[in-house]
Amino acid sequence: ELFTAIAELEGLLHTEHALITTICAKSSYSELFTAIAELEGLLHTEHALITTIEKYIAAQERKILLLKKYVDIYIEQYEKASQDVQAYVEEFITDFDKHKNDFKFPSNEDLNGAAIALARLQDMYELDISSLANGEINGVKCATELTAADCFEIGRQSYNNGDHYYTRLWMMEADERLKREVNQSVARSEILEYLAVSTFQLGTTSLDVSDYILCVYHKILGHVELALHLTNKLLELIPTHEKAIGNKVYYEKIIAKSNSVQRKGDDETVIIIQNKTEHRLAYEALCRGETTPSDKILAKLKCRYLDNGNPFLKIAPFKVEEAYAKPDILIFHDVMADDEIATIKALAQPRFQRAAVQNVHTGDMEFVQYRISKSAWLEDMEHKHVADVVQRVEDMTGLTMETAEELQVVNYGIGGHYDPHHDFARSGQIAGFSKLGTGNRIATVLFYMSDVAQGGATVFPYLDVALWPKKGAAAFWYNLHSSGEGDRMTLHAACPVLTGSKWVSNKWIHELGQHFRRPCDLKRPPPELTA
Numbered sequence: 303e304l305f306t307a308i309a310e311l312e313g314l315l316h317t318e319h320a321l322i323t324t325i326c327a328k329s330s331y332s333e334l335f336t337a338i339a340e341l342e343g344l345l346h347t348e349h350a351l352i353t354t355i356e357k358y359i360a361a362q363e364r365k366i367l368l369l370k371k372y373v374d375i376y377i378e379q380y381e382k383a384s385q386d387v388q389a390y391v392e393e394f395i396t397d398f399d400k401h402k403n404d405f406k407f408p409s410n411e412d413l414n415g416a417a418i419a420l421a422r423l424q425d426m427y428e429l430d431i432s433s434l435a436n437g438e439i440n441g442v443k444c445a446t447e448l449t450a451a452d453c454f455e456i457g458r459q460s461y462n463n464g465d466h467y468y469t470r471l472w473m474m475e476a477d478e479r480l481k482r483e484v485n486q487s488v489a490r491s492e493i494l495e496y497l498a499v500s501t502f503q504l505g506t507t508s509l510d511v512s513d514y515i516l517c518v519y520h521k522i523l524g525h526v527e528l529a530l531h532l533t534n535k536l537l538e539l540i541p542t543h544e545k546a547i548g549n550k551v552y553y554e555k556i557i558a559k560s561n562s563v564q565r566k567g568d569d570e571t572v573i574i575i576q577n578k579t580e581h582r583l584a585y586e587a588l589c590r591g592e593t594t595p596s597d598k599i600l601a602k603l604k605c606r607y608l609d610n611g612n613p614f615l616k617i618a619p620f621k622v623e624e625a626y627a628k629p630d631i632l633i634f635h636d637v638m639a640d641d642e643i644a645t646i647k648a649l650a651q652p653r654f655q656r657a658a659v660q661n662v663h664t665g666d667m668e669f670v671q672y673r674i675s676k677s678a679w680l681e682d683m684e685h686k687h688v689a690d691v692v693q694r695v696e697d698m699t700g701l702t703m704e705t706a707e708e709l710q711v712v713n714y715g716i717g718g719h720y721d722p723h724h725d726f727a728r729s730g731q732i733a734g735f736s737k738l739g740t741g742n743r744i745a746t747v748l749f750y751m752s753d754v755a756q757g758g759a760t761v762f763p764y765l766d767v768a769l770w771p772k773k774g775a776a777a778f779w780y781n782l783h784s785s786g787e788g789d790r791m792t793l794h795a796a797c798p799v800l801t802g803s804k805w806v807s808n809k810w811i812h813e814l815g816q817h818f819r820r821p822c823d824l825k826r827p828p829p830e831l832t833a
């Protein structure tokens with residue numbers, strides 16, 4: 303800015319000089335008059351320029367003063383440290399310890415949770431590790447590139463989670479990246495150590511990568527040989543590495559023993575079969591947007607305006623889209639305004655708690671891997687916007703809100719999800735809401751308070767339905783048959799968020815008080831649909 307300003311000023315001076323020369327050279331008054339007027343305008347410009355430059359200089363002087371202040375602090379610290387380094391460091395650590403709660407650092411638990419979430423995303427969305435490490439998701443650049451040390455850290459966390467499959471993959475990526483790094487971010491010996499151990503472990507155990515995946519490792523290539531090979535490489539780097547020396551002896555013993563037994567084949571490939579259940583595969587494909595209901599089912603679905611006989615809604619009816627029929631899943635478009643969403647988010651955020659579930663044996667609240675999100679409850683009275691939204695649910699559904707639960711606001715970060723579940727409580731099950739004496743959760747209204755960049759669909763695995771979050775829209779379905787029995791077909795899930803953040807709010811409507819609004823039906827549901 304200074305550069306531009308000075309250049310302008312110079313130009314201005316030239317103009318001014320030329321003008322004065324002209325004025326002096328001319329004798330006509332009218333011309334002088336015109337020239338003076340111009341000169342006045344010029345003076346204004348000049349004044350504005352001078353003020354700007356003065357402001358700029360003042361700002362620079364403040365910066366210099368700030369820098370000088372820091373340099374003084376550093377000089378003081380440097381002098382203190384050079385007198386007695388040890389005392390200085392000790393004092394620093396005690397001081398830091400005292401204040402560490404004032405800062406927010408990611409804990410080991412955070413790091414661990416991040417590694418689990420990453421494995422979930424890799425698995426669910428079939429992400430390629432190298433592109434991920436390049437900061438790309440599905441060809442879109444989303445983040446900065448990972449260093450070998452970053453990949454190593456993810457691998458280390460995977461190892462701590464007992465996930466040798468991903469440990470191996472991340473350590474291999476770390477090793478690849480290390481080859482290209484000028485300033486090596488991690489020691490190769492550390493990578494090799496984890497690589498060897500995870501290779502060995504992967505061969506000896508059939509492991510659960512997640513609840514649903516059973517990896518079967520075929521011992522075609524001796525995993526022990528591979529682990530030994532990696533350990534030898536490690537020993538080339540650090541011949542005195544105690545653990546490696548121990549492992550080498552151990553692996554050699556196993557190989558010697560197995561050599562005396564007839565080896566089955568000499569095919570040098572590692573085959574890992576992911577043996578997921580059919581249900582799990584269908585769920586994952588649905589989350590990736592690969593499946594839809596059949597054309598026959600889709601052809602019957604309609605869009606319509608709905609006023610439920612309400613005079614106000616005659617003027618501005620709800621825009622309703624059918625996402626599925628029997629069980630009916632409806633999408634209401636534009637039922638939460640941007641300012642309502644902003645209010646609800648702002649009220650919920652300070653109260654957010656990580657979703658926890660009660661342990662049936664101990665009664666303790668525990669964090670669970672199948673539901674990762676933060677949530678808070680809002681009362682109608684807290685804000686007009688909350689009350690308005692709840693009234694809207696009554697208008698949309700025709701059901702009373704008297705016995706409904708408070709509005710639950712939920713936020714999912716990257717990797718946040720909720721595995722397939724029913725919203726109703728099964729008979730005999732003690733869900734938190736069962737104690738209310740208002741009956742079961744007859745229906746759900748799920749508001750979308752954000753779009754989601756990638757992932758994060760609400761899916762119904764039995765129906766092949768995927769609802770993609772659209773800010774301001776809401777989904778509605780009955781969880782119970784009109785007989786009062788749970789409708790098993792309403793099984794649904796929140797797919798992991800791949801990029802972006804997902805905000806929703808749930809309004810769970812209860813049975814009590816709905817008898818005239820949704821009359822009971824003694825006809826039992828068809829047997830295949832009974833829970």
Ligand SMILES: O=C(O)CCC(=O)C(=O)O
Nearest residue numbers: 720759760795796806808
């Ligand atoms: O977030 C979603 O898409 C679904 C949430 C849900 O099913 C629940 O909270 O019960």
Ligand SMILES: [Fe+2]
Nearest residue numbers: 723724725794
């Ligand atoms: Fe749900």
